[in-house]
Amino acid sequence: SGRGLFAAGFRRGDIVLNTFSYHLTPGGFILDSGARAIGCVVIPAGPGNTEQQLEVIEHLRPTAYAGTPDFLKILLDAAEQKGRNAGSIRKAVVSGAAFPPSLQAEIKRRGVDAYQIYATADLGCIAYESPAREGLIVNEDVLLEIVRPGTGEPVPDGEVGEIVVTSFDHDHPWIRLALGDLSAIMPGTSPCGRTNVRIRGWLGRADQTTKVKGMFVRPEQLAEIGKRHPEVGRLRLVVTREGEADAMALLAECAQPSDALAQRLAESLRAVTKLGGRVELVAPSSLPNDGKVIEDRRALT
Amino acid sequence: SGRGLFAAGFRRGDIVLNTFSYHLTPGGFILDSGARAIGCVVIPAGPGNTEQQLEVIEHLRPTAYAGTPDFLKILLDAAEQKGRNAGSIRKAVVSGAAFPPSLQAEIKRRGVDAYQIYATADLGCIAYESPAREGLIVNEDVLLEIVRPGTGEPVPDGEVGEIVVTSFDHDHPWIRLALGDLSAIMPGTSPCGRTNVRIRGWLGRADQTTKVKGMFVRPEQLAEIGKRHPEVGRLRLVVTREGEADAMALLAECAQPSDALAQRLAESLRAVTKLGGRVELVAPSSLPNDGKVIEDRRALT
Numbered sequence: 389s390g391r392g393l394f395a396a397g398f399r400r401g402d403i404v405l406n407t408f409s410y411h412l413t414p415g416g417f418i419l420d421s422g423a424r425a426i427g428c429v430v431i432p433a434g435p436g437n438t439e440q441q442l443e444v445i446e447h448l449r450p451t452a453y454a455g456t457p458d459f460l461k462i463l464l465d466a467a468e469q470k471g472r473n474a475g476s477i478r479k480a481v482v483s484g485a486a487f488p489p490s491l492q493a494e495i496k497r498r499g500v501d502a503y504q505i506y507a508t509a510d511l512g513c514i515a516y517e518s519p520a521r522e523g524l525i526v527n528e529d530v531l532l533e534i535v536r537p538g539t540g541e542p543v544p545d546g547e548v549g550e551i552v553v554t555s556f557d558h559d560h561p562w563i564r565l566a567l568g569d570l571s572a573i574m575p576g577t578s579p580c581g582r583t584n585v586r587i588r589g590w591l592g593r594a595d596q597t598t599k600v601k602g603m604f605v606r607p608e609q610l611a612e613i614g615k616r617h618p619e620v621g622r623l624r625l626v627v628t629r630e631g632e633a634d635a636m637a638l639l640a641e642c643a644q645p646s647d648a649l650a651q652r653l654a655e656s657l658r659a660v661t662k663l664g665g666r667v668e669l670v671a672p673s674s675l676p677n678d679g680k681v682i683e684d685r686r687a688l689t
Numbered sequence: 690s691g692r693g694l695f696a697a698g699f700r701r702g703d704i705v706l707n708t709f710s711y712h713l714t715p716g717g718f719i720l721d722s723g724a725r726a727i728g729c730v731v732i733p734a735g736p737g738n739t740e741q742q743l744e745v746i747e748h749l750r751p752t753a754y755a756g757t758p759d760f761l762k763i764l765l766d767a768a769e770q771k772g773r774n775a776g777s778i779r780k781a782v783v784s785g786a787a788f789p790p791s792l793q794a795e796i797k798r799r800g801v802d803a804y805q806i807y808a809t810a811d812l813g814c815i816a817y818e819s820p821a822r823e824g825l826i827v828n829e830d831v832l833l834e835i836v837r838p839g840t841g842e843p844v845p846d847g848e849v850g851e852i853v854v855t856s857f858d859h860d861h862p863w864i865r866l867a868l869g870d871l872s873a874i875m876p877g878t879s880p881c882g883r884t885n886v887r888i889r890g891w892l893g894r895a896d897q898t899t900k901v902k903g904m905f906v907r908p909e910q911l912a913e914i915g916k917r918h919p920e921v922g923r924l925r926l927v928v929t930r931e932g933e934a935d936a937m938a939l940l941a942e943c944a945q946p947s948d949a950l951a952q953r954l955a956e957s958l959r960a961v962t963k964l965g966g967r968v969e970l971v972a973p974s975s976l977p978n979d980g981k982v983i984e985d986r987r988a989l990t
Contacts, residue, residue: 409712410711410712410717410733410735411712411734411737412732412733412734412741412745416711417733432712432713433712434710434712436712437712437713440713441713
């Protein structure tokens with residue numbers, strides 16, 4: 389994760405308060421080794437123990453923070469409330485949770501320049517923000533693809549899909565590991581000068597498996613239907629409640645709609661899912677670009 | 690700490706559940722690096738999260754445990770109560786808390802062969818048990834002395850005193866670091882074949898500073914009195930309550946008692962502590978061998 393930390397302004401001599409856990413998760417170690425690789429000193433702090441962390445911050449005066457955005461806010465709030473000095477922390481790398489613009493603004497107002505990194509337990513840092521703050525730049529160590537959920541097929545650039553990564557680490561290679569997270573490739577390159585592919589931030593979870601009338605319906609099943617009908621484009625299964633029962637509608641993009649095609653799709657839907665449903669043929673590119681192949685519109689409460 | 694782990698039966702290929710914390714303390718890292726140095730695989734588990742630890746134990750089947758003796762008992766108890774299998778753990782290194790014979794017997798009964806190591810945050814492993822189970826063998830990396838508390842003066846072998854260690858680590862040397870713990874050198878060498886000096890286990894804390902009539906009285910002050918009177922041997926200040934007031938008695942070992950000597954000692958006692966007290970001259974070697982120079986007999990409740 390050294391490259392991501394460097395992009396966030398971490399430099400040799402920085403003292404990093406690493407609040408990612410070292411216990412039963414690689415999170416702490418990923419940031420620890422990355423920070424030390426670029427010459428930082430690391431305080432292995434782990435999460436929690438706010439009081440003790442404030443002691444450590446005052447005594448060791450870390451210049452940088454690594455951890456969740458939420459815990460950074462907890463620390464800064466606690467310091468403010470208790471009149472403790474946490475002002476040594478001026479930069480941060482945050483990960484592991486949403487970092488909405490409202491929280492970004494608040495952290496910024498407290499004098500901390502925080503950047504997101506997107507990392508996973510298996511591969512470490514996948515992508516990272518740079519001062520350009522335009523999307524996340526993919527790390528040089530990984531090949532990243534965006535695929536249609538439930539398949540291994542890459543979507544066109546810009547379309548939302550599931551993140552799939554490949555790493556040629558000799559000790560621990562990963563070939564096309566699907567991460568279950570949604571994102572999309574951004575066009576062009578970053579104004580900061582880094583040239584690698586960029587992705588939008590985290591756009592939700594890819595796993596859209598749901599239950600309809602007590603039966604599992606999976607993205608893989610939609611992919612199977614698509615394979616049987618090469619004349620249709622993207623598919624989207626919309627699940628609703630009608631009266632007091634579950635109902636499904638299969639929306640299919642196609643250039644030349646016909647009743648016969650709709651009929652064949654309905655048959656495939658039943659064959660693959662063991663469930664009946666309506667079929668609607670829609671114009672190409674008319675379905676929303678949100679990575680969803682199953683949209684569950686049922687109110688859960 | 691690799692040598693101590695090896696003495697406890699840890700070997701290449703062992704999977705070690707390391708429940709010492711990695712957060713804001715070097716404990717976890719000391720055991721982690723030691724275990725990896727001798728070829729073990731380490732699960733950085735940290736303390737707590739008993740439920741999750743039982744999951745990890747069943748899935749990864751660690752063969753060895755490192756942590757406090759108390760947490761080992763908590764894990765084994767929880768496994769028994771919940772019908773979980775923790776039987777893969779057959780050896781253990783315990784530290785950081787008392788390991789009384791009753792707990793040793795119980796851990797043994799559960800099929801775990803547990804050995805103590807004596808380690809500190811600053812120096813790592815100082816001494817360790819071996820299968821001989823006769824005291825703790827001093828680690829080869831450190832010079833260990835037992836000194837009279839409040840002084841830097843070594844006591845004769847066998848006498849209880851404060852542990853002082855010296856390490857010639859080039860990156861982080863420690864010269865005569867007083868650890869605040871009491872122990873004593875054991876005579877002879879271990880039947881296990883290791884030849885280094887042995888110490889008895891932990892015999893309490895060396896810091897005996899107390900308050901008498903609202904004034905601090907410190908072991909260093911007793912050492913100062915001893916220095917002024919080379920004709921006396923060991924000193925022991927006994928603090929009691931008489932009526933409703935604090936009282937002190939200075940017990941001094943000497944071969945040739947005299948009223949004049951007692952008088953001079955009483956004057957030194959007042960000069961050094963700003964407090965008056967009785968003086969009793971006692972026979973050489975008649976004071977208890979417990980490392981105490983200040984004995985506080987006041988009931989604290």
